Amino acid sequence: MPATNTASTYGTVTKAFHWLTALLILTVIPLGLIAEDLAFDAPLKVPLFSAHKTLGVIIFFVALARILWALTQTKPGDLHPDRRLETLVAHIVHWLLYVALVVVPLSGWLHHAATSGFAPIWLPIGQSLPFIPQSETLAEFFSGLHWVWSKILIVSILLHIVGALKHQIIDKDATLTRMWFKQSKVPETSEREKAIMAPIFALGIYIVAAGGAAAAGMLSHGDREPAIALEQVTSDWMVTGGTIGITVRQLGNPISGQFDDWTSVIEFDPTATGTLGHVTTTIAIGSLHLGSVSDQAMGTDFFAADTFPTATFDADITADGSTYLATGTLKIKDITLPITLPFVLNLDGDTAEMAGSLALDRRDYQIGQSMADESSLGFDVRVNINLTATR
């Protein structure tokens, strides 16, 4: 059996590539569909997604090798060139498959690289990609493309298999046997001529599908409706900027995020003795952006944002040498616990810049009770606060 294609049959390398890809693709698709369907805290969700991604990245490289190989090869001629429409459809489907082999894994991989957290790729490469910043907007974009293009792939495979079965069962011709390994008699054909229609048509389908997905709002971040939007507050010191961020460890990897909506009422007199002032910070839980797990963090087992839309930090400010302390309580959900936030303060006339950090144990606030294992979700949650306020 020749390794290379001839004008009438596929060579062993082409056949090996074809059936290896078919096997990998027909494995990776159910992995993706099943993993997607599982509940967030189902024990199999993360390993199935990791298997999906790992296999997907492998498919990407196999596909590149396959395409490079195909470019060097003669294309066996069509068995029924007279059936023009049927032949054109078969060619379009082949092109849809070739394009999918690149764009489907690539869009999945770009989505993975642009977001943080969740299931890792089980390879030493590819957790992040060059020129791809961590961005939820970008992640949403690629996730939408991955969804819609993987559906084109699924439909194309179905058409492709139905076509192959039709040739085998109804036409009883050599279409399937000449892609199989056993040497069999195949009719002489002359090399297929290069045609431009089918690849253009196939590419057009991917572009139109992407346009349709964009128009349907699938490629942009559907902002979560926050259960509450905080009212502006007035106080002695007005906050003019800053961030309240958290870092958690998921599957051993840090994921950082921040709350976009919070207010602080600050009374503070640096010349006072004893208690220097008081701070009340209210945080809209629904404004949290936390990599790929922002939505899950709102769930009943985590922040339960629908029932408890805000968290409140209420503390007195004192000084201990050059370190300041905010000592009071932090209420998350319906649990109020004592807490001390040490911070440094830079006072410049009527402008104050503060930066502080503390670690919380999520179990104290009954967050992620279903994830009792620290290796899936770390117990410590690091909170970083910095803000600028003017008098």
Ligand code: HEM
């Ligand atoms: C059970 C599943 C499958 C069967 C029975 C099957 C069968 C075939 C057959 C018989 C051909 C030769 C067609 C011809 O000579 O005109 C072919 C070609 C092809 N198949 Fe499949 N296939 C399967 C799955 C897949 C999958 C999953 C992919 C990729 C995603 C794929 C991609 C291709 C491509 C790109 C060609 C064109 C090869 C070329 O001419 O360069 N196939 N397949």
Ligand code: HEM
């Ligand atoms: C040829 C390779 C691949 C195929 C055929 C494929 C197909 C699929 C399918 C069918 C789904 C389920 C979508 C649904 O809900 O209907 C899915 C989801 C997903 N895939 Fe893939 N995939 C591939 C490669 C990859 C790669 C390489 C990655 C990442 C490295 C990846 C990441 C994901 C993610 C994160 C999801 C969850 C849905 C989302 O939020 O976008 N996939 N994939």
